Amino acid sequence: MKKIYLSLILTFSGVISANAESLTQLEGSFKTGPAIILIAILVIFVMVGVFFRAKDPADYYAAGRKISRVGSGMAIASNWMSAASVLGMAGMMYGFGYNGLAYVVGWTGGYVLLLILMAAQIRKYGKYTAPDFIGDRYYSRDLRIASAIFTILISFAYCVGQFGGIGLMFKWIMGLDYAWAVIIGASVVLMYTLLSGMIGATKNMQIQYVIIVTSFLLPTFIMAFKFDYFWLLPQIGYGAVVTDIVQGIPAPNISDGMALLNAYGHDFSVVPSPEYAMPWDPSTDTTFFQWVAICFSLMVGTAGLPHVIQRFYVVPKVTDARWSVVWGLFFISLVYWTAPIYSAFGKVLSSSPEVGVLAKDAIVVYTAQLAGINSLIVGLLAAGAISAAFSTVSGLLVAGASAFSHDLYVRVINPDSTPKQQLKIARIGTVIMALAVTIVALLKLGLIAQLVSVAFSMAACTIFPLFLLGIWWSGSNRAGAKAGLTTGVLVTTISITYFIVGLSGGSLPGQEFISYWLNVWYFAWIGAPLAVIVNIVVSKLTTPTPLEIKKFLAEQVHN
Amino acid sequence: MESPDQYNFSIFRPRNLHGRKNRNVIFTMLLIWAVTVFGFQFLLRGIQKPVPEKTLIMFESVWPKVLADDLSRDDYRSLLNSFVLVKGKNMVKPADQELLSDAISCAVFISMPDTLRSILLAEVAGIKSLKSQLVTAGGNDYLELSDQIREKYRSVIGMSEQYTGFREGSLEAPFLAASLNDTYPPSLNDASFAGLPDMMKFYLTHYQSVLTDTTFLGFPFHYFYTAVFLLVLFIALCIAYNILVEWRLRKEGVVE
Numbered sequence: 168m169k170k171i172y173l174s175l176i177l178t179f180s181g182v183i184s185a186n187a188e189s190l191t192q193l194e195g196s197f198k199t200g201p202a203i204i205l206i207a208i209l210v211i212f213v214m215v216g217v218f219f220r221a222k223d224p225a226d227y228y229a230a231g232r233k234i235s236r237v238g239s240g241m242a243i244a245s246n247w248m249s250a251a252s253v254l255g256m257a258g259m260m261y262g263f264g265y266n267g268l269a270y271v272v273g274w275t276g277g278y279v280l281l282l283i284l285m286a287a288q289i290r291k292y293g294k295y296t297a298p299d300f301i302g303d304r305y306y307s308r309d310l311r312i313a314s315a316i317f318t319i320l321i322s323f324a325y326c327v328g329q330f331g332g333i334g335l336m337f338k339w340i341m342g343l344d345y346a347w348a349v350i351i352g353a354s355v356v357l358m359y360t361l362l363s364g365m366i367g368a369t370k371n372m373q374i375q376y377v378i379i380v381t382s383f384l385l386p387t388f389i390m391a392f393k394f395d396y397f398w399l400l401p402q403i404g405y406g407a408v409v410t411d412i413v414q415g416i417p418a419p420n421i422s423d424g425m426a427l428l429n430a431y432g433h434d435f436s437v438v439p440s441p442e443y444a445m446p447w448d449p450s451t452d453t454t455f456f457q458w459v460a461i462c463f464s465l466m467v468g469t470a471g472l473p474h475v476i477q478r479f480y481v482v483p484k485v486t487d488a489r490w491s492v493v494w495g496l497f498f499i500s501l502v503y504w505t506a507p508i509y510s511a512f513g514k515v516l517s518s519s520p521e522v523g524v525l526a527k528d529a530i531v532v533y534t535a536q537l538a539g540i541n542s543l544i545v546g547l548l549a550a551g552a553i554s555a556a557f558s559t560v561s562g563l564l565v566a567g568a569s570a571f572s573h574d575l576y577v578r579v580i581n582p583d584s585t586p587k588q589q590l591k592i593a594r595i596g597t598v599i600m601a602l603a604v605t606i607v608a609l610l611k612l613g614l615i616a617q618l619v620s621v622a623f624s625m626a627a628c629t630i631f632p633l634f635l636l637g638i639w640w641s642g643s644n645r646a647g648a649k650a651g652l653t654t655g656v657l658v659t660t661i662s663i664t665y666f667i668v669g670l671s672g673g674s675l676p677g678q679e680f681i682s683y684w685l686n687v688w689y690f691a692w693i694g695a696p697l698a699v700i701v702n703i704v705v706s707k708l709t710t711p712t713p714l715e716i717k718k719f720l721a722e723q724v725h726n
Numbered sequence: 727m728e729s730p731d732q733y734n735f736s737i738f739r740p741r742n743l744h745g746r747k748n749r750n751v752i753f754t755m756l757l758i759w760a761v762t763v764f765g766f767q768f769l770l771r772g773i774q775k776p777v778p779e780k781t782l783i784m785f786e787s788v789w790p791k792v793l794a795d796d797l798s799r800d801d802y803r804s805l806l807n808s809f810v811l812v813k814g815k816n817m818v819k820p821a822d823q824e825l826l827s828d829a830i831s832c833a834v835f836i837s838m839p840d841t842l843r844s845i846l847l848a849e850v851a852g853i854k855s856l857k858s859q860l861v862t863a864g865g866n867d868y869l870e871l872s873d874q875i876r877e878k879y880r881s882v883i884g885m886s887e888q889y890t891g892f893r894e895g896s897l898e899a900p901f902l903a904a905s906l907n908d909t910y911p912p913s914l915n916d917a918s919f920a921g922l923p924d925m926m927k928f929y930l931t932h933y934q935s936v937l938t939d940t941t942f943l944g945f946p947f948h949y950f951y952t953a954v955f956l957l958v959l960f961i962a963l964c965i966a967y968n969i970l971v972e973w974r975l976r977k978e979g980v981v982e
Binding site for chain 2: 282
């Protein structure tokens with residue numbers, strides 16, 4: 168068997184060597200094949216967007232409530248799986264070892280909370296958007312405005328990481344400068360969102376999901392087969408890769424200067440690197456507390472993200488809302504089981520000093536390149552990553568535009584506006600937001616997954632407590648909600664302020680302490696529970712919730 | 727007349743039997759969720775022990791001899807080997823990478839005759855120059871430069887083999903070739919020299935336990951549990967919850 172492998176490798180080495188060598192250069196040139204794939208996919212997206220174009224506000228915000236369970240699950244998964252999932256997560260594991268798995272668990276475990284505590288109840292409440300729910304449940308115009316603003320800010324923070332991912336992939340495919348890549352990518356996604364709205368986006372999300380999964384899974388089968396691991400199910404087969412990294416892989420034999428196979432059957436070698444898999448290893452600069460804090464913040468944030476919650480309004484029935492979570496989680500997990508494979512192969516393929524440490528956010532495509540996979544398949548992978556970012560950004564821009572148009576303009580500024588005016592305002596809001604996100608994305612403030620986790624912590628500190636107590640405790644009143652929200656905002660502001668000051672090289676009192684315990688990537692570990700506690704205490708001390716709200720909750724939501 | 731208290735609702739104090747059953751299901755699910763996710767991590771944290779890699783044991787056995795200036799040829803190779811095996815990890819911080827390069831260069835050059843050292847230093851300088859050109863090169867230029875660098879690496883490994891014991895094709899050889907500095911004496915000062923044991927300990931000690939050392943389906947068990955099993959469990963929890971809720975709704979004749 169070994170001889171067969173050996174002869175196969177020797178036979179194919181000549182064929183693939185030119186291709187493999189040209190792939191050693193990971194960046195820099197225009198890649199024709201990948202560019203054609205990307206353009207074809209973008210054209211399909213825009214055509215689907217135009218074909219399923221929103222005709223009125225009900226279509227724009229909630230897809231006319233025409234989406235099936237599986238379709239909604241696919242849309243949830245596609246909407247959810249952003250550049251952070253497809254590009255960022257593998258990068259976190261590559262750079263921070265076991266700590267990166269906190270992102271895998273955090274971004275999936277939150278769906279259990281979402282299902283058990285939110286999905287059906289939100290659908291039963293029957294509101295279009297998160298600010299709609301909050302304004303109505305807490306009988307407060309101020310809270311509607313505040314939550315609309317936070318919905319925009321959360322969508323904004325989330326979008327920044329996505330635009331960064333789009334920029335990286337456009338840069339890789341087109342050989343462009345990062346700034347131009349971000350600007351071009353942002354223009355395309357903006358054009359598409361403006362043309363389609365959510366009904367187009369929902370249809371597109373289903374197509375995007377298929378593209379994301381296919382493009383993401385295909386290279387892992389090839390890599391597992393090529394490097395002689397269990398390839399039929401690489402999501403299990405890569406376990407041996409992880410163990411090989413931990414124990415080290417001896418050098419291959421050399422014949423006439425060419426690497427043959429070593430005792431493990433591989434033509435690469437790795438020094439023993441337990442730090443890759445051992446928990447909170449000191450050399451990864453991560454701790455047990457950070458693992459728990461990141462995981463908890465991402466989980467709670469998942470259950471508080473407006474654009475995720477909003478998806479439960481688009482299903483026809485309450486039971487569909489519940490099952491769409493299950494389908495969504497399953498579709499998401501397919502990708503999340505796969506992301507560590509890129510990280511593991513990336514680790515072994517970059518272990519040679521000739522390759523060196525790879526840029527974390529591009530590890531997925533770099534790994535496929537280093538594995539010598541056909542450049543068209545690598546191009547499809549990059550296009551899939553762009554699809555992931557596109558699907559999320561379009562959902563986020565719609566959520567942000569909804570908050571701007573529906574919750575601020577229609578409910579507060581101009582209640583007599585016509586549907587045409589509302590749609591126009593939604594589109595203006597989308598343009599403003601996309602422009603602002605593009606500017607911030609150009610600053611490259613952090614890794615994609617880290618930037619996105621800011622949005623999760625913000626949602627966990629502000630929106631999640633209002634939904635949790637609003638649904639499950641009729642005693643939570645307007646004053647309690649305002650106090651809880653203020654607490655969440657305060658924690659968020661402190662964390663972000665210290666982050667910005669630290670980034671600019673400055674220092675505030677307790678800079679080191681706050682930067683660790685209230686870090687911008689995971690401040691919700693304390694912010695969210697604090698906001699809940701303050702909400703409860705203040706609600707207990709102030710005027711009770713009005714009878715009609717309690718009655719509605721008891722009869723419509725929980726009966 | 728309706729009383730405000732009549733419609734009071736809390737997850738802890740449900741209003742009827744249906745609510746109580748619902749609460750019990752929710753709390754059971756949340757308990758399973760919390761214990762399986764965070765409970766396992768606390769367990770992992772609780773039973774972990776700092777375990778040194780073999781490389782650290784090797785390093786610590788020869789370091790006292792370095793301090794006593796009493797190194798045999800084998801000790802010297804063990805020392806070099808331990809430096810190189812840390813240098814080959816790609817999670818080493820840039821400052822520590824430099825320190826390791828200094829230490830490796832020092833250990834290699836110190837044992838060579840002056841003439842060979844001069845030739846080797848020239849080769850390393852050549853590699854450095856080629857690498858700087860590689861940054862801006864593209865297409866065929868990139869490939870040619872890569873080949874030239876590879877050739878020079880081979881040459882460096884071949885010339886130093888007698889003194890390092892690292893043959894071409896060995897695990898350590900490419901890291902050695904990529905680590906050498908083009909100056910001698912190297913910039914390893916007393917302070918950084920004294921810091922080497924702590925740095926080696928930092929990179930070569932890991933938190934391990936029976937959960938990390940047990941292999942399951944090829945994975946270290948804890949890695950499998952977190953990266954694969956927990957996701958399966960989340961889906962199973964969601965399916966179980968939906969089936970349970972819908973079964974109860976049907977049984978109680980509730981239409982949502």
